[in-house]
Amino acid sequence: MSSPLHDVWEAAASSPFSPAIGKNTQFTVGFVLLAIALVLTTIFGLNRSFVNLPVLGVPASLAFGFGAVYMICAVGVYV
Amino acid sequence: MRSFTLASCIAALSSLACAELNLSEPLLSKQVLPSTFTPPQVFKNTNLVRTTNLDKAYPRETINVIIENIDSKPQSEYYLPFDASLLSKVGGFEVRDKKAADKGTFKVQVVGFDAESSTEFYRIHLPEALAPGAQQTISISYAVLSALQPVPAQLGQTEKQYVQYTFSAYAPSAYLTEKQRTKVKFPNTDVPDYTTLPAELNDEKKADPQKQGSTFTYGLYNNVSAGAQQPVSVRYEFTKPITHATLLERDLEVSHWGGNLASEERYWLVNQGAGLKNQFSRVEWQRQLYMNPPTFALKGLNLPLAPGAVDPYFTDDIGNVSTSKFRAGSKEALLELKPRYPLFGTWKYSFRVGWNADLSLYLRKLSTADTYVLKVPFLEGPRAGEGISYARVSLRVILPEGAENVRFSTTVPIVDNSTSLHKTFMDTLGRTTLTLTAINLSDEFRDRDLFVTYDYPWMAGYRKPLVIAMGIFAVFAVTWVLGSIDTSIGKKKTV
Secondary structure (H helix, E strand, O other): OOOHHHHHHHHOOOOEOOOOOOHHHHHHHHHHHHHHHHHHHHHHHHOOOOOHHHHHHHHHHHHHHHHHHHHHHHOOOOO | OHHHHHHHHHHHHHHOOOOOOOOOOOOOOEEOOOOOOOOOOOEEEEEEEEEEEOOOOOOEEEEEEEEEEOOOOOEEEEEEEEEHHHHOOEEEEEEEEOOOHHHOEOEEEEEOOOOOOOEEEEEEEEEEEEOOOOEEEEEEEEEEOOOOEEOOOEEOOOOOOEEEEEEEOOOOOOOOEEEEEEEEEOOOOOOOEEOOEOOOOOOOOOOEOEEEOOEEEEEEEEEEOOOEEOEEEEEEEOOOOOEEEEEEEEEEEEEOOOOEEEEEEEEEEEEOOOEEOOOOOHHHHHHHHOOOOOOOOEOOEEEEEOOOOEEEEEEEOOOEOOOEEEEOOOOOEEEEEOOOOOEOOOOEEEEEEEEEEEHHHOEEEOOOOOEEEEEEEOOOOOOOOOOEEEEEEEEEEEEEEOOEEEEEEEOOOOOEEEEEEEOOOOOOOOEEEEEEEEEEEEHHHOOOEEEEEEEOOHHHHOHHHHHHHHHHHHHHHHHHHHHOOOOOOOOOOOO
């Protein structure tokens, strides 16, 4: 029994999907990123300036964005 | 031919005296083909053997037939007539070449020609047209759902259950059938009632049916005209639950970020067996549970999941159902469920089960571009000796947000497919969702796979974290702007 998509599946046998971060490390990665975001946000809060907006704000928001995605996966809501 | 049909009518009427079955409708032979349309008579059935297997809670029919092209041109369309009331119960209709079964199934479709008539047809497309005079052996198999009727319809809690099945001793056919037999395989030898047909109908002039252990054979019948039916009815012991799912909703959620395939199944079950004559006695039930005798109540369900399944849950309208066991193993992970109450005939139970699994077992990436291929079972669900039938299965494959160009293939006969968007946590656009609907399935379709391919661009994957990051950055920017507004009263500070 063969269909075109079955052949496609067989052809891709050597490349199974692997996520960038495995299930077991999602919590660690998420937690560290969220902690970094918190620390950077705190520093920005103490010293709000136009220079600090990109210097601290951009890494803090990126860390929060990725950290939030990994944390929600770690607690079982796989987005 | 007409005289023959007339003769069979009279014979069938006379056979009523022999039948001791309690029937609301008399068993009369009849013609199902509409008067206005008959399929072109380009075939004849040289030899036909039909096997009705009553082992499971739904009868399974297998018709092995040698067809011959009696036309002067090659022919490739073979018709099989069903009454509309029966057609709505027929499921898993598949046709194969008997001599090359591994070549796969033939294309079939349901057609109705005459709006006035209740007869509809399965049109079977032979992959290669049959030359004039040539023969081919085909194997037609299907299951008839909700066809067993418990007689008596109400029983005591520990009694044996008997079910009745009414069918035609002649196989459904739109063509003349030269020779045919119908074999009925019962689950045991306890068959108290069955229709006896007069020996004159039978070509060998033997008692009809012939009994051999738990198998009864109706026939041999010679030259049965197209569309002829000879209803017969059998009643046999079947002290097992007749588990039927009126609806199964199955969700498969693919998460690239989490590397997870989440499965959830929602069942609406009913036991189509006999109801209880008296009130349910918990004491009697608990006492006999120790002996574990056969019963027509549904006590539990076993769901064999693929190895690697984790985090199972079993809930119903009330909440978590604690009477379940999960045995993870290297060959399969078995989820054993016990409903809150035993399901006797006509009783219903609805619940949901779900579990997670590693996505790497089900998803592969193609070497070209950002295309992925997903292989998942179309149907998982309980495995039981007596079988389970599904009136309607609605399968949703929820792909990641931004997946496009979705294609699928499966050998399960589906009736409908659509692609839509499903919005849930952290979504901005909504996740691409493929919905497939199948009707009248049985648990024999458990091993069938569904293949889905989709394109998932590199950028679409970063939509979620970047949207959140942009939102947070906006908060930073607003904080800075608000913080730098000078709201002090009096002179401006000069530094």
